[in-house]
Amino acid sequence: MKPPLIPVPHHISYKSGALRLERRMRIIVPAEAPARVTEVAGILRDGLREEAGIEASIGPGGKGGPKGTIRLALAAGPGAEDPEAYTLKVGSSVEITASDPRGLLWGVQTLLQSTQVSGSAATVPKGTISDSPSRPWRGLMLDSVRSFLDLDFVRRTIRVMSACKLNVLHLHLIDDQAWRFETKAFPKCNRPGEPFYTQAELRELVAFAARYGVEIVPEFDVPGHSMTAVNAYPELDCERRPRKMDEAIFCSGRPFTWEFIDRVVGEAADVFPSAYIHLGADEPYAIKRWADCPDCRARMKQNGVTSLEALYHTFVNDLDDLVRRHGKKLIVWSDAIHPGVAPMPPQDILIDAWVDFGTVGPLAELGYTMLNSSNGPLYLTSFGLREGLPLAAVEAWNATKFPSPGAELGDQVLAYKTLSANAHILGGHASAWATEQLLTERRLYPRLLAVAENLWSEDRAGDAAEFEARYRAGFAARLRRMGVPDDEAAPMERPFASADGAAVAVGETGPGWAVSERSYRDFRLTFELRAPAPGHHTGVIIRCAPGGGAGTEPKGFPIVAAAPPGLVMSGGLRLAEGWDRFEVVARGPIVSLTINGGLAWSVVDPTPRAGPIVLQSTGKGWQIREVRVQPLDGAK
Ligand SMILES: [Zn+2]
Numbered sequence: 001m002k003p004p005l006i007p008v009p010h011h012i013s014y015k016s017g018a019l020r021l022e023r024r025m026r027i028i029v030p031a032e033a034p035a036r037v038t039e040v041a042g043i044l045r046d047g048l049r050e051e052a053g054i055e056a057s058i059g060p061g062g063k064g065g066p067k068g069t070i071r072l073a074l075a076a077g078p079g080a081e082d083p084e085a086y087t088l089k090v091g092s093s094v095e096i097t098a099s100d101p102r103g104l105l106w107g108v109q110t111l112l113q114s115t116q117v118s119g120s121a122a123t124v125p126k127g128t129i130s131d132s133p134s135r136p137w138r139g140l141m142l143d144s145v146r147s148f149l150d151l152d153f154v155r156r157t158i159r160v161m162s163a164c165k166l167n168v169l170h171l172h173l174i175d176d177q178a179w180r181f182e183t184k185a186f187p188k189c190n191r192p193g194e195p196f197y198t199q200a201e202l203r204e205l206v207a208f209a210a211r212y213g214v215e216i217v218p219e220f221d222v223p224g225h226s227m228t229a230v231n232a233y234p235e236l237d238c239e240r241r242p243r244k245m246d247e248a249i250f251c252s253g254r255p256f257t258w259e260f261i262d263r264v265v266g267e268a269a270d271v272f273p274s275a276y277i278h279l280g281a282d283e284p285y286a287i288k289r290w291a292d293c294p295d296c297r298a299r300m301k302q303n304g305v306t307s308l309e310a311l312y313h314t315f316v317n318d319l320d321d322l323v324r325r326h327g328k329k330l331i332v333w334s335d336a337i338h339p340g341v342a343p344m345p346p347q348d349i350l351i352d353a354w355v356d357f358g359t360v361g362p363l364a365e366l367g368y369t370m371l372n373s374s375n376g377p378l379y380l381t382s383f384g385l386r387e388g389l390p391l392a393a394v395e396a397w398n399a400t401k402f403p404s405p406g407a408e409l410g411d412q413v414l415a416y417k418t419l420s421a422n423a424h425i426l427g428g429h430a431s432a433w434a435t436e437q438l439l440t441e442r443r444l445y446p447r448l449l450a451v452a453e454n455l456w457s458e459d460r461a462g463d464a465a466e467f468e469a470r471y472r473a474g475f476a477a478r479l480r481r482m483g484v485p486d487d488e489a490a491p492m493e494r495p496f497a498s499a500d501g502a503a504v505a506v507g508e509t510g511p512g513w514a515v516s517e518r519s520y521r522d523f524r525l526t527f528e529l530r531a532p533a534p535g536h537h538t539g540v541i542i543r544c545a546p547g548g549g550a551g552t553e554p555k556g557f558p559i560v561a562a563a564p565p566g567l568v569m570s571g572g573l574r575l576a577e578g579w580d581r582f583e584v585v586a587r588g589p590i591v592s593l594t595i596n597g598g599l600a601w602s603v604v605d606p607t608p609r610a611g612p613i614v615l616q617s618t619g620k621g622w623q624i625r626e627v628r629v630q631p632l633d634g635a636k
Helices: 035-052 101-114 151-163 199-211 227-232 255-271 294-303 308-325 357-365 391-395 437-444 447-456 464-481
Strands: 011-021 024-030 055-061 070-074 086-090 094-098 116-118 121-131 137-143 168-172 215-222 276-280 329-333 350-353 369-372 379-381 401-403 416-418 424-432 513-515 523-530 540-544 579-586 593-595 613-617 623-631
Touching: 024 035, 035 055, 035 070, 035 101, 035 121, 035 464, 070 101, 086 101, 094 101, 101 121, 101 151, 101 464, 137 151, 137 447, 151 168, 151 199, 151 437, 151 464, 168 424, 199 215, 199 255, 215 255, 255 276, 255 308, 276 308, 294 308, 308 329, 350 357, 357 369, 357 401, 357 416, 379 437, 379 447, 391 447, 391 464, 424 437, 424 447, 437 447, 447 464
Parallel strands: 024 055, 024 070, 070 094, 137 168, 137 424, 168 215, 215 276, 276 329, 329 350, 350 369, 369 424, 379 424
Antiparallel strands: 011 121, 086 094, 086 121, 116 121, 401 416, 513 613, 523 579, 523 623, 540 593, 540 613
């Protein structure tokens, strides 16, 4: 039987028969090979143990491996100009060759997926696979801000990425809600009681990822999505004031802004060896404030610009100069660039294109190099797209395709448009926004593997059903062996035991809202919501209500009005017709969540408030039903 490989290699030529791998075998690394080749051999040894119970030893050897051995060799050959290309030959022994250790690692991953175990026998089909990626940038973005992701989880995800030949982990570290990067120059960004990664932890993570062939690219959002920084250092604000969610923006003109960014980028550059740094630059919602600020107006005058969009470009240009001084290349989200507005940012910055064809097409025309991270279909979790689009929509995507128009909740398929062949597309990445850690993997797999496949083998034939069959036959079990929970075998939800008096939140206690009977921690809330008419945006507010009694408007914590540390909000969800189902997870002490439509994330709040959870509809004609609160695994 042919191994169910993901991603499918470009060229496979199987012969009849299979090589049986012995229980104790040798992996041969040429004596002159660089240390990295021995490290790659170590990944193979660990994988053989994990996948097939084989105990392999690593040792030096010359040309041509003896029977039954696996030899890793660096060699120029066809496709050698691509450092990620490899050839895997299986005859009486196994040989993996590549011009670079990067290619050897991908050959090792293909060999591990090719190893089929039946009883005590492990075999690999004979033949030759020669392979190389369609795109050099194959990524995943993890959002550690809205919901802190622990390092074990991130390491596990890196291992899965490596197994499917994804090579860039884009780590979203800074946003309105929290600041997850230990910042020595500005320690107030790391708020007491809120988890963050120390620089030492991140250095270790970078090294771990590098071992698995994955590069970590950090993202720090400026000048918007900056509530944490602005509230910690209000002198970053035009009026030197703390701000609410979505209302924070760095002053463009004050020297302190640039000193702040410079020192943060300096620390990041020291921790992350990647050639790139992502500085966000998306959604500067509060940019109007720049028009009334003396410092921003002075900057406008100095740069000879008259519009806010042009002023924004000068900001992006200065970001570009700044990161170059730190030896890095700048990445920004695509909405940082306004075609036709001088001064245009230089074309050699990398555009992370998260929107639809209508926006991305003009950027491609202008000659920018891009990553395709279009929210349709690559937002695999949360935000407006809730659980993301179905596997078939992901299957139909590749790095040249953007939806037209954009993706919306409820879309089953997307109408894709293809960028011209002249467009510079480095690759792409899926995004896991705002998702509670326990939910992330349920959302990611197997769709992330389909993204990986389409970035590696862009012109692959086959449909979603064929892909899913291959996934079930191979990678699904591999995920379990790597420690990814099997949600189908063991659902995470357990209803509250009614014996201990814990209650499921039910019943109407006011027009359109329900109150649970007790307070909870580590819970999953599900409910169904119906808008008065299709096409509505925004949904519900959920808040903790200290002493909020039944039958009265709860005097809960008004989270929209006063944003505490740890607050999260979302907007912009278009509701479908009829009932929409929502799921929210909170971890740790109960915290207020605002949900303007189907967001599944959690917050750890340093000042937990006791009291029941209130689920309240936001307007006339909104209806809620099927409200359930369930503990997460391990919750008491
Ligand atoms: Zn200003």
